[in-house]
Amino acid sequence: MGGLPNLVVLNLNHNQIQRLPAEIRSLSKLQHLSVLDNKLEEVPVELCHLIKLSEINLTSNKLSRLPQELYHCKELTKLYVARNKLINLPEGIRALEKLQVLDVAGNKLSMFPVEFHLLPLKELYFEGNRFVPCEPMPSVQDVQVLTLKELVARFVLKEDRSRSSLVHRMLPYYPCLTTLLANGGCCALCLGPFLTTWLECVHFVSLKKDMKMRNSVTIPVRALICSYKCFNTDGHSYYASGISSNLPDKRDREREG
Numbered sequence: 269m270g271g272l273p274n275l276v277v278l279n280l281n282h283n284q285i286q287r288l289p290a291e292i293r294s295l296s297k298l299q300h301l302s303v304l305d306n307k308l309e310e311v312p313v314e315l316c317h318l319i320k321l322s323e324i325n326l327t328s329n330k331l332s333r334l335p336q337e338l339y340h341c342k343e344l345t346k347l348y349v350a351r352n353k354l355i356n357l358p359e360g361i362r363a364l365e366k367l368q369v370l371d372v373a374g375n376k377l378s379m380f381p382v383e384f385h386l387l388p389l390k391e392l393y394f395e396g397n398r399f400v401p402c403e404p405m406p407s408v409q410d411v412q413v414l415t416l417k418e419l420v421a422r423f424v425l426k427e428d429r430s431r432s433s434l435v436h437r438m439l440p441y442y443p444c445l446t447t448l449l450a451n452g453g454c455c456a457l458c459l460g461p462f463l464t465t466w467l468e469c470v471h472f473v474s475l476k477k478d479m480k481m482r483n484s485v486t487i488p489v490r491a492l493i494c495s496y497k498c499f500n501t502d503g504h505s506y507y508a509s510g511i512s513s514n515l516p517d518k519r520d521r522e523r524e525g
């Protein structure tokens with residue numbers, strides 16, 4: 269593969285390929301890759317270095333996950349991953365600012381990742397998955413106790429948003445802290461920052477109304493909320509996902525203890 273630096277289209281359909289070699293990264297001009305109907309079990313991270321890729325077809329393989337680095341391929345307009353074993357799509361999908369066609373039919377998805385509805389999609393195929401049903405589920409009104417680490421992280425993240433704050437000016441001098449804080453998220457309701465503690469919720473997005481597509485179906489999209497305080501406010505349409513009452517706070521404590 270190393271000897272084909274000018275290759276633009278690569279079609280490996282209908283073979284018995286189990287893995288793509290790391291050397292695939294040398295095909296730096298590749299725009300279309302099709303590995304339909306093979307036996308791929310994973311997508312090599314090296315594939316994600318091919319930033320000219322505009323179309324990837326991985327339909328009918330054995331993929332159980334996609335690497336988050338796939339979102340480095342910002343020229344992607346068409347992504348076909350139907351008939352695999354995907355349980356979820358990695359977070360950060362909004363980075364694919366040009367994605368117009370997505371086929372995830374015939375997988376095991378329960379919902380779409382955060383901010384999915386902000387993609388400029390024109391076509392979406394998603395039948396044959398395990399999506400959470402569109403019905404409100406009761407939430408557990410736990411008392412939430414944040415760890416000191418989480419409280420400090422939220423304070424620092426909030427301060428960092430203000431360009432004139434001391435925190436914002438000093439953070440670049442603490443690279444390991446910056447790396448740690450980079451994993452934080454933002455509450456879908458109050459827009460406040462959080463680091464490792466959130467409530468996993470779901471909201472139902474209308475393809476027609478919210479994404480301007482022809483289909484009138486609604487799809488579940490993941491949303492993260494910073495606290496029960498936010499979750500318990502009236503007038504929002506986020507539901508507890510009911511899949512895993514995701515309280516990494518608790519997991520954190522178990523790990524630390």
Ligand SMILES: [Zn+2]
Pocket residue numbers: 455456457458459460493494495498
């Ligand atoms: Zn909030």
